Amino acid sequence: MKYAGEILFCLAFAASALAVNSKLYKYDTAMDFSAGETENVAIDSEGTLHLNKKHKLLAEKLEDVWAVNDIVVIDGKIFAGTSPNAGLFRITEEKAENIYRSEKKEDKPVGPVKEEKSEEKDKAENSESEEKEEIVNEHIFAVEKGFNGKLTAGISGKECRILEFGKDQSNPETLCKIEDAAFIFDLQFHKGSLYAATGPNGKIFKISADGKTEVFFDSIDRGITVMAFYKDKLYAGTDKRGLLYCIDMETKKGKALFDSPEMDITSINFDDEDNIYITAAIEDPSAESKNGSDMPSYMPPHPKESEDKKEEKLFTLQNGGLRLKLAATAKKDMLERKENGGDKKEKVKSALYKIAPDGIVSVLGKGSGVFLDSIMHKGRLWVADGKDASLSQIDTDKIVIENVYRDKISSEITSLYTAGGKIYAATANPPRIIEFHDGLSSEGWWQSDTIDAKQPSKWGSVKLDGKIPEGCRIEFSARGTNVQNAREEDFTEWTKPLSAQSEEPAIEGSHRFLQLKLMLKGSENRSPKVNAAAVASVVRNIKPVVAAPMIKSEEKKTEAVIAIPAKDENDDELIFSIDIQGEDSDRWVNIEEDHKEKKFKWDTSTVPDGIYKLRVTASDRLSNGPENALESVSTETEYIVDNTPPVCSGQNVETKGTEGKVKFTLTDKYTVIGKVSYTLNSSDDWNTVIPDDLLADSKRESFTITLSGLEKGDNILAVRYADEAGNSAYERFVMEAE
Template identity: 25%
Template sequence: MQGSKVQARCWVVAAVGGFLATSVWAASSQIWKNRTRSEREQGDLKGISLAGDGTLTLGPAFETLATAADPYLWSLARDSRGTIYAGGGNDGKVYRLGKDKKLELYFDSPELEVHALALDSKDNLYVGTSPRGKIYRVTPAGKSQEFFAPEETYIWALLFDGKGNLYAGTGTQGRIYRITPAGKGEVFLDTEETHIRVMALAPDGNLLAGTDGKGLVLKVDGEGKSQVLANAPLPEVTALVTGEGGKIYFAAAGQGQARAPQRPQPQVSAPRPAPAPGGEEERVPGQPPQENQPPQQPPQQPQQPAAPAGPPGAGVESKILCLERDGYAREIWGQAGELILSLALDREGSVIAGGGVDGKIYRVDPVRTDATLVHKADSLQISGLLKEPDGSLLAVGSNLGAVFRLGGKVGSEGTYQSAAFDARVFSSWGNLAWRGETPPGTSVRAQTRTGNTAEPDSSWSEWSAPVERREGGITHSPSARFIQWRATLRSSDGKASPRLGEVSVTYLQRNLPPEIKSLEVQAPGVVFQKPNKSSSTAAPGEGAGSAGRGDRDRSSHRGSQQPRPQSDKEGRAAQWGASDPNGDDLTYSVYYRAADEKEWKLMEKDLTDPFFSWDATSMADGTYLLRVVAEDTPSNPEGSALSTDRLSDPFDVDNNPPSISPIRAAVSGSSARLEFEVADTFSNVGEVIYSANAREWEVATPVDGITDSPKEDYRIDLTKLAAGEVTVVVKATDSAGNSATTKTVLQVGASR
C-alpha cells in the first residue's frame, strides 16, 4: 500500500548576497514580491502551467512530435490504424507522421491551403482545399483524385455522419454541402452568414455548425432544416466541441467589445440543389449577386504577421461559452488580447483551448469558470486539437508548423523564468524566499542572476547555485540594478506536481542623494496655504512654535499636499519640486542671503512640504537669493543621510514706497503750475497720477518724458480752474507696487 501523501508547506529563505554595512547603502530594505498571474505572464514558461491565482505547477507532458517545412499546419486527422495526418499551407500539402517522428509528404494539392481533413470508414482521407474550394480523396495506398468541387472559395470544415455522407462547411457564401460516398453533392444548408467555420456531430446525430458573420451556432437535422441554438457575443465561432450531458462548448472571437450572448428564435432553412459546374451560381436570398457584393474577408486564420502596431493580440477578444441542454449559453471564460482557434476536452471534462497569439494552451474549468495556462508552445498559433484514445491530445501549430502531443501525465520537469525586476538603482540583494508545496517525489529549486541592463544579456551574471534544500541555502548574486529569478519544478513519477506560489526577493538600494529639479519664488503678495490649514508663513529665523506666520504644519513627506495660493501683501513664498531616487522621505531647510552678502541665514528647517512662506517686511529692501536643502534623513540613520541643494534666481524685496517732495505751486488767473520730485530708495519710479477736487485720475509725465530711474522730476500745468479752493492729490507708485500720496491746496481767483 502506498504511503499517505504528505504536502510540505514551506518558506525557503536563502541569502542571495550580504548587505554592505556602509553609509552608501540605504537603511531600509525592500521586498519584491512576484505572485500574481498578470506578473507571471510576463515571464517565460517551459513545461509550466500558470493557474488563475498565479500558482505555478508542472504542466502536462508536452512533446514536439515533428516540425514541418511549411510555416502553417491547420488541420489534423487520425485513421483507424492510428496514423496521423496534418494539412496546411502555403503550398496546400498534407503530411503523414511517420514512426520516426518525421512528417513525410502524403498529398500535394494544386491549391494553396488545406484547412480541413476527414477520414471515412475505409481510411480514405478527404482533403478540403482553399482558395478554390475543392475536395480530394486519397486512398490508403496514396492514390488521389478530385472528389467534389462545389465552386466555393473556402472549404473550412469536413465531417462524416453515421451513414457515410460527407459534409463540407464553406465560405464565402455560408453554405454546407452534403456529398454522398459516390461524390454527388448538394447544398444541404444555405445561410445568410459569410462562412461556415466549424462543424461537429451532436449526440443525436444532428449536425452542429458555427458561423462567421453573426457568430451563430446552428443545429441542422437530417432534412437540412436548421435551428439557431446560440448567437455568440462575438462575430466568429472559431471552434466547437461536444461534451457530456448534451453540452456544447464553442469559442467566439472578434475585434472590439463583445455583445451579450442571445437566445435567438428558431430559423428554418431547406436544402437546395448544388450549382451546376461552370454555371451561374445562385445568389444568397436577400443579398445582391456576388459580383455586386463588397469583398468578403476570410475569417480568423493564422497568417504571416505584419509589423505590429501594438502588443500581440491588441484589439482581439475571445470568449468560450457552454451551451446547456436547456439552450442557455453561459460564458465560462474570456480573454482580451487572445484569439482562440481550437477546442478539445480532456479526460476530466475540462476544456482545452489553443490560442492564436503566442502559442498558449489553456485548460478552462467549466464549473469554476477560470483558466490555467498549461503550456506555451514554440508555434505562435495552436491551430487544431485532436483527442487521442489514451486521453492525450495532439495539436498542430502555425508560425512554426509543428505537431505536438499534450500528454495525460504531468511533465517530468519544467522551468519558469521571471521577467527582469528593476530596483531603480544599484542594489544589494538579500533573501530569496518562496511559498509552495512539494509532495513526495517532487522538488523546487530557485536561482537568481543580476545585471545592469533592462533586458538580460551576456553582461549579466551567471545563474547562482540552485537553492534545492527545503531549509534553504546560501547563494550569491552580484549587486546590480536588475534581478531575475528562475525556478525549476520536477516530478519523478509523473503523478504529482510541486506548487510554487509567492516568490520574494529582499534588496537594499544604494543610497542616492535627493534631487531638486525646480525652485521658484512667487510674486510679491502671494503666500501658500495647505488645504484646510492656516497660513504657513514666518519671518526669517522664527521657530516652529512662533505665533502667526510661524505656525507651520510638519506633516510627513508622503502625505504632503499641493499648496493653495492666497493673497498677503506683506508675504512672500517659494515652491520647489523635489524627489528621491530611493523613494526616501525628505525634509527641507530654507536659507537666504542678500546679493551683497556672503553667508547664508537659516529661515526654517525640518520642513516636510515643498513650499514655504514668510513675512517679507522683515527683510530690508534689496536683491536676495534663496537656498533650499533637501535631506533624506527620515529614511536613513545618522551619518548615512544624503542631501542636495538648489539656489533660486535673484529676486527683489521692496517694502518701502517712493517719496514725493513738497509740491511747489504757482497760480496765475485760472491756471496753475505744480512742480515736484518723486524718488525711491530701491526701485524705479512707476506710475504717477494726480486728481483735482477728487475728479478722475490723470497720468503725470516726467519732465524728461520717460520713467526710467529711481528719481524723476514732474511738472503739471492746470488750466480753466474754477475760482476758489482747489485740492490737488498726487499718487506715486514704484515698480514693486508700493505707493505714496501727498496733496496741495490752491487758491484760484477771489476767495469766497
C-alpha cells in the same frame, strides 16, 4: 523532503558600516510571472507557477509548409492539412510524410514565385540562393474522419473539392466538387453524412457516400467558419457578422443564438451541462491584402520572420510536504514592482463566451491575441491563442485560466484535436505538431524579466510563497549585469542552484540588473507550486541632490512660492529644511523644518522688507534613519521682500487760470517704480503718467502732470502709484482754478 524551522525575512550583508537602501521586488500575479519566460512550467490566472502537462514534439519539418490549418487522428496516426499547396501530411512517432500535394499551377499564384531570368542575369546571380519554388493557391483548412473511417480533406481554391483517401491513405479520389464555394473551412461527419462549411457564400453542404451534394443550410453570411454537432442539432459560426446559429436537422432551419461583438466565430464546444463555449476574433484590417477578400483574417497568411521585517515562520509542514510563505512586509511603500514595458494597453482581439442553456451569455476571458481554436478535454477547455503561440487550460467552473504551453519557435497555435486521452496542437510559421499527455512534466523552470535596481546593488536571498509536496523540489538561481539592454554575453553565469529554503544571497557581487530562475522538479502526478517570489536589493546610500530654490511671488503680495528642485538616486523619501538670512545679518533663520513637499508657500509679511538669501537642506532621514541619513545643502538664492509702497515727496501744485501743474517724486527702497496713473474729480477714467525722464527704470522717479480746462473752484486730483512688487498707494492734490 521535509523542513521545519523559523527563518527571518531580512537582508544583510558584510558592509554593515555603510548606510543602505533596500527595495523588495515581488512577483505574485499572472501578469508579473508572464513577463518572464518558462520551460515546462504553467502560469495560471491566480498567479501560480507549477509544472505543466507532459508534452513532446512529433513533427517540426514539414516541407514547403507555412501553416498547419487542421488536424485529425485516425487509427493512431495524425493527419495535418496545410498551406500553401494544399499539402496533407501523415505523422507518426517515427516520421512525417507528405501524402498529398496540389500540383496544379494557378493563374494567379500567391507568395514567392519563380522569376524568369535571362541568361545574362542567371550568370550575374549564380552565387545567390536557389530559386524559390512556385506556390499553388490551394489550401487544406479542414480534415476529417469520413465515410468508413476514411481520411477526408477539403481543398480550398479555384476548384473547391473534397478528397477521400483509401484505407492506407493512398490514391486520393475526388468525392465531390463544390461549385458554389471557394473555401471549405470545416468538415464534420455525422450519422452517415459529411457536412462542409464553406465560403464565400455562407453555405453548409451535405454530402453522401456516393458524392451527391446538396445545400443543407444557406445563410446570408459570407462564410460558415466552424461547425459542431450536439444532441441532434448543428451549431455553426460565421465570419464578418460573428453569429452563432443553431440549425434543426429536420427542418434545416437555423436561428441565431448569439451575436458576438467580434466578427469571426473560431470554435464551438459543449460541456456535460449543455453549456456552449465559443471563441470569437476581431479581424485584422490588413487581412484582405494578405489573404484575399473572402478568406477569414485569422488564417495564417505567410511565414513569420525570426527575431532573434516582521518575524514569521516562512516554512511549515503541510500535508506531509513543505509549505513556503513570504514574510509579511511592514511597509507597503517598500514593495516595488518591475516596470515591464509600462502601462501600454493592448487592443482586445478575441473573447471566450459561455452560453447557458437558458441563453444567458457570460464572458470568461478576453485576449490581445487571436483565439484560433479551442477544445473540451476531460472537463477542461483548452484554448489556442495566436499571440505568442500559447495554449491555455480553463476551469470553466472556477474561471481559473492556466497557461500550459508557449511555443518559442512558432508564431501561432492554429488547431487542436483530442484523441486517446491526449491533446494534439498544430502551429504555424513554422509548422509543428505537439502531443500533450495527462501526466506532468518532471521538471521545468521559470525565468524572470530583468529587474533594474537603478544602481549597482547587492542582492538578498530569494523568498518564496508556495507548496512543495513530498518528492518535489524547488531551487533558485540568478545572474546579473551592469549593462542596460544586456545581451546574453553581458550577464554573469547562472549561480549554482540553491534550495528554496536557502538564506544565501541570490548572487554575490554588485549588479544593477538581476534575473531570477526558479527550477521546479516533481513527478508524474505531483508538482511544487509557487504563489509568489521576491528578492531585495540593497545599495549604499547616495546623497540627495538639491539645486538652488526658485522663488515666485503669488497674487497675494505677501506670499511667495519656493520651488525645490531635488532628487534622490535611491528613490528615498526626502524632507526639506528652509533657511533665510537677512542682508545685514550673518545668522541663518529656519522658516520651515521637515517639509515633505517640493513646494512651500512663504508668508513674507512675517519678516521686514529687505534682501534675503534662501537655502534648502534636503535629507533622506525618513528612509535611512538618523544614523545613516545623508543630506545636501543647496546653493543660495536671493529674494527681495518688499511689502511697502513707494514714498511720495516733493509735492508741488501750481495753478493759473484754468490750467494747473502738479509735481512729485516717488521713491522705493527695494523695487523699481511701477505704474502711475491719475483721475480728476472722481472720474472713472484713469490716465497713465510717464516719468519726467521718459524711462520707468529706477527706484526714484519724478513726475509732472499738466492739466487744462479746470473747473472754477477746487479740483481734486487723485494719483495712484505702485512699485514693481505690486505695493500701491494714493496721493491727493487740490488745485483751485479761477
